[in-house]
Amino acid sequence: MIVDTEIKVLGFEILTKHLGLVEAERFVSLIQREKFDYTKWRQSLFTGMSGEEISKRAMEYHKQTATANKTVE
Helix, strand or coil: CCCCHHHHHHHHHHHHHHHHHHHHHHHHHHHHHCCCCCHHHHHCCCCCCCCHHHHHHHHHHHHHHHHHHHHCC
């Protein structure tokens, strides 16, 4: 049985051989990313805001994106 370090080195060599250096590093980066907990984020998104404040911000955002989309057309 080989040690963890050897597995990492061998694995990276294999990835590099098949993907190239940049894509191998990108693969490792994708694997190591922290898991994003959408449910937790969503539950805390509007904490402390009234319905009126949420609505006001949504309307402001809509106006901004509508203006940006008109300039793209």
